[in-house]
Amino acid sequence: MSELPKEPQQDRSRATRQKLLEAAVESLAAVGYAATTVAVVAARAGVSRGAAQHHFPTRADLFAAAVEYMTEVRLAEIREQAAALPGGAGRTEAIVSMLADVYTGPLFRAALHLWVAASTEEPLRRQITSLESHVGRQAHRALLEVLEVDERTPGVRETVQGVLDMARGLGLADLLTDDSARRQRIVHHWAHLLDQSLPR
Amino acid sequence: MSELPKEPQQDRSRATRQKLLEAAVESLAAVGYAATTVAVVAARAGVSRGAAQHHFPTRADLFAAAVEYMTEVRLAEIREQAAALPGGAGRTEAIVSMLADVYTGPLFRAALHLWVAASTEEPLRRQITSLESHVGRQAHRALLEVLEVDERTPGVRETVQGVLDMARGLGLADLLTDDSARRQRIVHHWAHLLDQSLPR
Incomplete structure (x- = not known):
């Protein structure tokens, strides 16, 4: 009983956090790193600046959490859509196509602004580097899973990683x-x- | 005889232009777009600001010329190195490796800063868009040439373009x-x- 009154507040807090994360990715993709301040993101999310700063003390905290969260959301969507695909002809193309969609959407665009900013800004670089390797591992695992291949088979790891690099290149193009x-x-x-x- | 006195001046002018182009790429790669002003590039090149502005009236002119020039230089180097390679085993790997080197060097890094800045800055976007398609066509042609394949053969065009996208993705990584x-x-x-x- 004593736990009950807390729930709605936790839900509200979680919903606020989620709105901020979505707004951060949207803003990075639309106007770039320099123009995406915590205040801009709070306004886009319809959240007070104080509430935004309560959730994310620094811009880097907000950005890193935003790219991580949105990557999880997108990869979960790919897993779900891939699970609904039939096997056989057309399956691989549907998967590569979904992957290319992720890398040409606002999430990749946001990440790109962040990666490039981090390349000349040292404290940001450290934070984004650990995010990048986490995101890369997640994408790699998801792709192995939906392609139904085992990376212990010689060559599979490099084939799949090359496809992820190609998808990144398609995003840039x-x-x-x-x-x-x-x-x-x-x-x-x-x-x-x-x-x-x-x-196979 | 009347042409002779002009030559040293033209040579000096060409050398100045070249120093500015190299310094622009170096500066973009090292400190990013926002910090790379014409004055910063002139100082790095050891050229007066007035001389720099004589060659390149705007930052966008300077950047576009710099990426174009450096791309030509790098692709000419790849063609030359590839011409010295023997055929057969190892040739393709040496070519893909040289390509990956271009996309992980300062030229790609400079271009990346420029592409990302252009994505949220409209006048720059127009100028960089035409540069990007020119650079892309040049890289595509050079790769066909050194791999000794004909893009009229079905699938060759898409294979080679995918490899260029993969190289871009490796650069980002x-x-x-x-x-x-x-x-x-x-x-x-x-x-x-x-x-x-x-x-083959």
């Missing part, structure tokens, strides 16, 4: 112009290359 | 930490996959 037509051809062809090279 | 050990394994493995999939 889509930054300034709509690259979707070229991307679709590459996804189609590389899904075929993957099917040929991955052991 | 090297931005905050030394990714060379992982990269070397991916280059080795994907050179093998390329040899299997490209028609």
Whole structure:
């Protein structure tokens, strides 16, 4: 009984945190790192600046939590969508296509602004470096899982990592112009290359 | 005879321009877009600010010319090194490795700062967009040439473009930490996959 009154407040706090994380990614993707202050994110989320600072004492805390949270959300979506796919022809292409969608969406764009800012800003670099390796490991694991391959098989690890690097490159190529037509051809062809090279 | 006195001045002017272009790429890679003003580049190049502004009226002019020039220099180096390679085993890996070196060097780092800044700054975006497509076409052509493949063969175009996207992704992965050990394994493995999939 004594726990009950706390629940709604915890829910509200969690909802506030989530709104801030989503707003941080949106703002980074839309206006870049320099223009994305905690105050800007709080305004976008419809949260008071004080509440934002209660959840995230520094900009770097907010950004790191935002990219981590959004990556978890996106990878969970991919896992769910992939689970609904039939096996056989077309499955690999659907997976590579979903992956390319993640890397051309606002989450990758936000991460890109953060990575580039971190490359010339030392305290941010340390924080983002550990985030990057965590995010990279999660994406790698999710891709192995949905492709239904085992990285202990020689070559599988490098094949899958190369595909993740390609997806990152496709994201970069889509930054300034709509690259979707070229991307679709590459996804189609590389899904075929993957099917040929991955052991089934 | 009347042309002779002009030559040394033209040479000096060309040398000044070249020093500015190299310094612009170095500065972008080292301190990022916001901190790379024309004055900073002029100082790094050991050129007066007036001379710098004579060559490049705006920052965007300077940056676009710098990335274009350095890309030409790097691709010419790759063509030259590749021409010295023997055919057969090891050739593809040496080429993919040289490509990965370009995308993890200061030129790619400079371009990355520029691309990301352009994504939220409209006049810069227009200028960088045309530069990006020119640079992309040049890299594509150079890679076809050194791999000795013809893009009219079905699938070759998409294979080669995917490799360029992978190289861009490897460049991003090297931005905050030394990714060379992982990269070397991916280059080795994907050179093998390329040899299997490209028609010879």
